[in-house]
Amino acid sequence: MSAIEKVLIARDKDRPKITDYVDNLFTDFFEQKGDFLGKEDESIYGGIALFHGRPVTVLGHRKGRTVEENMACNFGMPGPEGYRKALRLMKQAEKFKRPIITFVDTPGAYPGLEAEMYGQAQAIANNLAEMSALKVPVISIVTGEGSSGGALGIAVANKVYMLENAIYSVLSPEGFASILWHDSARRDEAAEVMKLTAKDLYEFGVIDGIIDEADIFKAIDKQISSALKELDKLSADELKEDRYEKFRYFDEARVNASSVEEMEVV
Amino acid sequence: MTSVVDKRKNKFNRYKDLRENPTELLEPAIKPVKEYDAFDRIKDIADEGTFKEFEFNFPETNPLEFEGYVEKKEALRKENNCHDAIIAGECEIGKMPCVLAVMNKKFMMASMGMELGETFCRALEYAGEKRLPFIVFTASGGARMQEGILSLMQMAKTSAVVKRFKDEGGLYITVLTHPTTGGVSASFATLGDITLAEPKALIGFAGPRVIEQTIGQKLPEGFQRAEFLQEHGFVDAIVRREDMKEMLEKILMLHKNVYEGR
Numbered sequence: 193m194s195a196i197e198k199v200l201i202a203r204d205k206d207r208p209k210i211t212d213y214v215d216n217l218f219t220d221f222f223e224q225k226g227d228f229l230g231k232e233d234e235s236i237y238g239g240i241a242l243f244h245g246r247p248v249t250v251l252g253h254r255k256g257r258t259v260e261e262n263m264a265c266n267f268g269m270p271g272p273e274g275y276r277k278a279l280r281l282m283k284q285a286e287k288f289k290r291p292i293i294t295f296v297d298t299p300g301a302y303p304g305l306e307a308e309m310y311g312q313a314q315a316i317a318n319n320l321a322e323m324s325a326l327k328v329p330v331i332s333i334v335t336g337e338g339s340s341g342g343a344l345g346i347a348v349a350n351k352v353y354m355l356e357n358a359i360y361s362v363l364s365p366e367g368f369a370s371i372l373w374h375d376s377a378r379r380d381e382a383a384e385v386m387k388l389t390a391k392d393l394y395e396f397g398v399i400d401g402i403i404d405e406a407d408i409f410k411a412i413d414k415q416i417s418s419a420l421k422e423l424d425k426l427s428a429d430e431l432k433e434d435r436y437e438k439f440r441y442f443d444e445a446r447v448n449a450s451s452v453e454e455m456e457v458v
Numbered sequence: 459m460t461s462v463v464d465k466r467k468n469k470f471n472r473y474k475d476l477r478e479n480p481t482e483l484l485e486p487a488i489k490p491v492k493e494y495d496a497f498d499r500i501k502d503i504a505d506e507g508t509f510k511e512f513e514f515n516f517p518e519t520n521p522l523e524f525e526g527y528v529e530k531k532e533a534l535r536k537e538n539n540c541h542d543a544i545i546a547g548e549c550e551i552g553k554m555p556c557v558l559a560v561m562n563k564k565f566m567m568a569s570m571g572m573e574l575g576e577t578f579c580r581a582l583e584y585a586g587e588k589r590l591p592f593i594v595f596t597a598s599g600g601a602r603m604q605e606g607i608l609s610l611m612q613m614a615k616t617s618a619v620v621k622r623f624k625d626e627g628g629l630y631i632t633v634l635t636h637p638t639t640g641g642v643s644a645s646f647a648t649l650g651d652i653t654l655a656e657p658k659a660l661i662g663f664a665g666p667r668v669i670e671q672t673i674g675q676k677l678p679e680g681f682q683r684a685e686f687l688q689e690h691g692f693v694d695a696i697v698r699r700e701d702m703k704e705m706l707e708k709i710l711m712l713h714k715n716v717y718e719g720r
């Protein structure tokens with residue numbers, strides 16, 4: 193399958209949505225709304241639920257299925273309020289020692305007037321910083337489009353997985369083609385060059401595994417269960433350290449000229 | 459009719475504007491011959507003769523095997539006397555030792571790839587180890603597209619290192635200069651304990667053109683400029699270039715208790 197075909201599948205409006213994952217993988221979901229700073233952003237959906245009887249915090253991008261839903265949740269493009277809401281839920285999870293499970297599916301953070309006005313950049317940066325230091329297990333699954341900082345803003349996790357037909361990239365292929373070749377029509381070519389499929393990311397060492405979609409909910413359930421089992425062996429401080437090391441050194445082999453690199457002040 | 463005096467005054471004002479708002483687009487006739495760059499910045503900010511640049515030995519990298527990327531970097535290295543788009547080192551500012559990092563937008567718009575992210579992190583970690591304040595002058599077009607997902611991940615990497623540095627009690631100062639956008643604005647640029655900005659610097663997550671296309675309307679004047687950000691609560695102070703050193707000295711001095719008996 194070509195990269196652009198994957199892109200189109202990842203964006204397919206009939207693909208399962210966050211609400212489907214929550215309904216099929218968890219019970220007793222209690223939705224939490226609002227950033228408690230002045231706004232509710234429907235493009236982030238989240239709350240507390242049970243995963244095989246265990247309380248967890250679950251959240252993710254919400255695209256919606258019908259046109260009305262799409263509009264209400266801004267096609268899954270959060271503003272700063274969405275990222276702050278996500279962080280509020282995650283900090284609460286940390287307080288009550290609940291694992292955090294996030295589902296990533298966004299064309300990107302919203303490039304809008306108000307989003308800029310209220311600090312889109314700062315909201316995302318703050319999530320990246322704060323997530324890196326959480327003392328509970330964090331598991332992220334890219335289910336559809338994982339595009340740009342808008343995706344990463346809820347995906348700084350101990351374990352990051354991708355569904356086999358999901359994509360994860362620095363920007364949309366259209367945006368990439370537009371920036372580098374000044375021609376957004378070359379998106380098919382861009383999708384190929386960008387290396388944005390699950391297989392590519394696994395090879396880059398950016399994700400921990402690829403989830404088969406044949407029996408999608410069962411496969412995700414299995415992956416979350418095994419990841420939790422592994423992460424439960426770590427103490428709160430070890431969980432934080434594990435995540436820090438993961439993001440600090442994921443590209444170690446590419447930036448170190450030798451294994452015994454030492455800083456030299458000349 | 460404009461008098462000769464008025465004309466001269468206008469001309470004078472334009473020069474004054476150039477000094478005060480160096481980021482503004484100027485008429486070609488009065489455009490400075492040489493653009494104020496990262497090296498000029500270091501010269502203006504660090505106490506004379508104190509800046510010692512960190513030298514890291516980075517291997518060449520082209521993870522997407524992107525056509526022309528390596529050649530482009532090689533050419534820019536020769537032109538700009540730097541290995542990538544950030545220059546970092548140890549120096550003194552007002553006799554206060556600190557680590558200073560300056561982004562160089564002449565190098566691929568100071569977009570953030572692995573080398574830039576790693577340089578930033580190592581410089582910050584050095585400051586952490588030596589218990590030194592850290593100052594970064596940001597300017598960037600965002601993520602280094604040519605490095606794909608690995609450039610995106612630099613956002614998480616740098617933010618994690620900033621968080622650790624700050625949690626350990628380090629003073630982290632960012633100075634946002636024109637333009638600071640995309641992946642850099644949405645990571646280490648907006649995490650400062652103290653956030654300064656230069657007048658009229660463009661600071662934002664999405665570029666103005668993308669926003670205009672998305673919302674289908676013209677953006678108001680001054681949108682995403684430093685003054686706009688300050689008005690909305692994201693900038694401590696707007697500081698003119700000629701006042702920058704003095705301001706940094708003052709801020710470092712105000713944190714002297716943190717670094718006493720270091």
